[in-house]
Amino acid sequence: MSQYTERSSESWFSRLGGAITGVFIGLIIFAIGFPILWFNEGRAVKRARALKEGQGATISIQADQVLPENEDKLVHLTGKAETEDTLRDPKFGISEVAIRLSRTGEIYQWTEQSQTEEVKKLGGGVDRITTYSYSKKWVSEAVDSNEFKDPAARESRRNSGTVLADTVEQAENVKLGAFTLTTEIINKIGSEKTYKFPEDCKLPEQLGPTARIDGDYVIITPAPAAPPTEAEQTAVAATAPAEVIGATRYKFSIVTPHDISLIAVQKGDKFAAYIASNGNKILELRDGIHTADAMFAAAQASNRTLTWILRLVGFVCMYIGLSMVFRPLSVLGDVVPFIGNVIGMGTGILAFLLATPCTLVTIALAWIIYRPLLGILLLAVAAGAIYMIIKKKKELTAAKASAA
Known part of the structure; x- marks a missing residue:
């Protein structure tokens, strides 16, 4: 360093x-x-x-049928949040029936850190000594090495490469038994898990010949500008992808259909927030099966x-x-x-x-x-x-x- x-x-x-x-x-x-x-x-x-107030007004209902007598009442229900929507990330060839599919990317770059020490002098003045150090890290955005304080580092530690923007795809049609969930409620559904690629998965050719699956990540190393020499081939073979400036890695998260618990006002086959007498809104969702009392607690x-x-x-x-x-x-x-x-x-x-x-x-x-x-x-x-x-x-x- x-x-x-x-x-x-x-x-x-x-x-x-x-x-x-x-x-x-x-x-x-x-x-x-x-x-x-x-x-x-x-x-x-x-x-x-x-x-x-909401806890006192809540009634528990079944999710498998919409009863008119529960209209405009604050209800508690549990069941499986399900969807038939297929979410895709075409750049990486992912296609899954899911509630949410997200991608986060990182790029391997030289980064600059600074630490300042302040020394007081007799007379009230101060001397400040700022030390800049440089190290390689996975970061969410490309780092402009031209902004490094050390002029030599701008050349010897030059960064390259770009990283694809993070994405989030979400199902538009999610059901809870006989009810249809609104976007506001779908946004609250969690229980996100790391997406696991199938063993026989083949990445799209458009990602390039250096793209490969490594555990939970897809790692893409920059292709050489010209055919490497024999010495360069040996050096590259001995270098892990994580040590190549400009390499990118992508991780995917998925929310699949699962049990949820919901407290909201029944509006037909949908739900809305409950407005308390003091104007406060209640719309509670928790992943898993929970009683109304547990959710209010x-x-x-x-x-x-x-x-x-x-x-x-x-x-x-x-x-x-x-x-x-x-x-x-x-x-x-x-x-x-x-x-x-x-x-x-x-x-x-x-x-x-x-x-x-x-x-x-x-x-x-x-x-x-x-x-x-x-x-x-x-x-x-x-x-x-x-x-x-x-x-x-x-x-x-x-x-x-x-x-x-």
């Missing part, structure tokens, strides 16, 4: 100017955290209530997971925003690097201590609207955190006064 190094420097005044500009960006990022947290709590409560669990993810996103926005607001303080201290590092640690802790109660207070205020009892309890916790911060600050001030 070869390496190429670039060195750059930035003055203290330039860094300070950048940090001051970052204050305004930080304030925006900090402010974004509030609506994320607020609307997330409303979304979570609405979704949970809609699922609870899984939906509630997914809702809780998403709620915590968005809470974390809101907190991180606040923390990053405050860190950027306090950044000029550490840059000012970087006139003496050690002092700047200490200030940086302190402002990081301060940003965390401020972001935490801001997050809790925002969630608590939202809960007062959506979950009053829990909101009041959370406000009490946030108030306690703020009190501890103020108390700690007073203790530090008193300690400094005593030391003086």
Whole structure:
């Protein structure tokens, strides 16, 4: 793995100017955290209530017949999702009766990676040392080697070749017993498996003489521009396809007919989403056979997971925003690097201590609207955190006064 190094420097005044500009960006990022947290709590409560409402309204039916008395009702049914549609990938000679057939391609290329080390100098400036390294990898898109930082690498590690675009073919006609599934529902069907080529499979000649099946992949190595010499033939024979720049490989995935479980509103011989009283939509599909209760429990669990993810996103926005607001303080201290590092640690802790109660207070205020009892309890916790911060600050001030 070869390496190429670039060195750059930035003055203290330039860094300070950048940090001051970052204050305004930080304030925006900090402010974004509030609506994320607020609307997330409303979304979570609405979704949970809609699922609870839907669970109480759901009836289980059989998939083998369409009963008029179930019209416009929220129903749960299980059965085999079946289709007679034949999906094809003509470039590779694949033709299968399936719900979905997809192809992903990769190309073997030289790639560039970079790593930057920053060294602070006395006076507040910094030296940056960026090291670029080059290695061969399978990637989803061709890499333009003319963009490499190392001028020598642009020649010695020149890339070539193109890769076919990824494709997805999906059946238009899928049945669940006596019912016909809409595109929206078909899109939700999963249980994707790797497509296995038949043992006697022959690839189309249009792929070229170098195309071959290797396990789950079709690998195509670039054909030589001119007949190879005897020495080149020996070298190529000793080189695996994965080591040839410009080689491509393709993998295929297939969704075949299988059992599914569905919760939706019956509309004739089709289905539509259920609209809860709060406007939330319910259209649940899971691969395999599952009871209605199990499906609603899984939906509630997914809702809780998403709620915590968005809470974390809101907190991180606040923390990053405050860190950027306090950044000029550490840059000012970087006139003496050690002092700047200490200030940086302190402002990081301060940003965390401020972001935490801001997050809790925002969630608590939202809960007062959506979950009053829990909101009041959370406000009490946030108030306690703020009190501890103020108390700690007073203790530090008193300690400094005593030391003086």
